[in-house]
């Protein structure tokens with residue numbers, strides 16, 4: 001069940017020594033880039049004496065990456081670069097990430113390691129419904145699956161009826177899909193007369209690239225009759241493959257032979273004691289083209305205590321709770337969209353899709369949640385709708401400490417997305 | 433007993449029309465309907481000549497809807513007709529969740545659509561009291 005037994009189960013003390021060696025090598029490589037040549041100028045040639053000493057080094061943020069566009073972070077001769085990826089930025093310079101042949105090989109290997117740990121084998125058929133292109137989600141899994149030796153269908157997202165046709169006629173057993181798209185796709189089965197549990201051979205889904213609740217995962221598992229594994233990554237590190245759930249589905253093993261994690265308080269930047277929730281900061285240990293030191297991911301999580309029964313020694317992070325910049329402040333109360341999703345999905349009469357809007361009304365923040373109905377439970381009376389509306393308000397108020405306005409809407413009133421679902425619209429504008 | 437469709441609708445201009453249009457295009461005849469509304473949203477009940485087809489047509493257009501079993505009682509269109517029917521049910525403590533009437537074209541009979549609790553019992557009571565109920569698949 002291990003792709004690389006000795007690395008995945010390396011004894012903790014040995015793993016930490018290994019990490020320190022890699023971290024010093026990574027720092028030395030990083031200093032060849034214009035940015036780190038300056039930022040790490042005062043670092044002694046001998047490197048760090050302990051991993052803990054990383055704490056003394058400055059953070060790298062998305063704004064530095066943008067400022068360093070295009071080559072400020074490149075640590076190798078441009079000739080050695082074989083690929084570029086870019087993260088979805090809507091304003092300013094994009095953040096670009098370069099890869100050498102070695103970086104690509106390492107990345108493929110990490111994805112293969114992840115897939116293998118959940119039971120994917122050569123005989124499987126893998127349908128990759130994640131976007132290809134500059135986005136790392138599709139391509140990362142594509143090459144990882146090929147490395148593992150699985151037949152890979154590079155279908156990409158969208159065109160739902162064709163997706164289902166492939167699932168059915170090629171006997172697809174493994175999919176990689178956005179959680180929101182998995183739910184959207186499920187809406188097509190009734191009209192096609194297909195029962196995914198009975199008519200398809202699916203057994204494993206990889207879901208990631210957007211924060212989702214445990215309830216959503218369970219829903220996907222139930223609809224399709226498979227096991228869904230959470231994957232985590234970001235293009236700045238490589239893409240997917242940074243952390244991954246094992247068969248136990250209890251936290252994501254962060255591959256510590258490639259990345260060194262720290263958890264900090266997003267406001268003060270102070271390192272938090274192990275087990276506390278904060279922002280994940282990562283240092284690349286093996287990347288060649290573009291090493292990143294103490295990169296602030298913006299993702300909120302915590303490191304789970306104790307070893308995992310699967311035998312892997314790499315520490316686990318909890319599912320991503322949200323991004324530090326996703327946090328909504330409603331009349332002074334902090335909340336995360338994922339809390340709303342978790343609450344909605346626990347109410348059977350609520351459908352799969354929802355939308356959150358925040359606006360100013362008479363100088364106060366108003367949180368509006370639009371939900372669709374679960375058809376399977378809808379009996380067709382007005383009374384049940386009034387009851388449902390009241391229940392959603394009450395449960396959200398209990399979870400958030402903020403009283404929302406809840407609207408029941410038809411499915412057509414909610415945007416349908418086949419890419420990353422945008423579910424939060426902050427319409428307050430400016431500094432409000 | 434008959435099948436009635438209940439469609440969830442937001443209250444916006446044109447919503448109702450989009451449903452009647454879809455059904456008309458599919459050649460489904462609407463025999464009766466009623467709309468219960470709360471302000472922001474409502475439930476449209478439709479009696480169609482072909483409920484299964486109507487269900488499929490609306491489902492394909494991604495409406496949220498359900499099929500509900502109702503009784504359709506045919507009563508004489510004269511003073512007291514409806515009162516007798518309702519008394520029959522209330523005397524047995526059977527609640528009516530929803531009800532609406534349709535006057536049939538010839539003007540001498542009316543059809544009352546009854547959404548009642550305790551179905552089989554309600555049906556038996558009405559039959560005992562000589563109320564003519566529309567059978568399954570029987571058209572108005």
Ligand SMILES: [Zn+2]
Nearest residue numbers: 246308310312
């Ligand atoms: Zn494990």
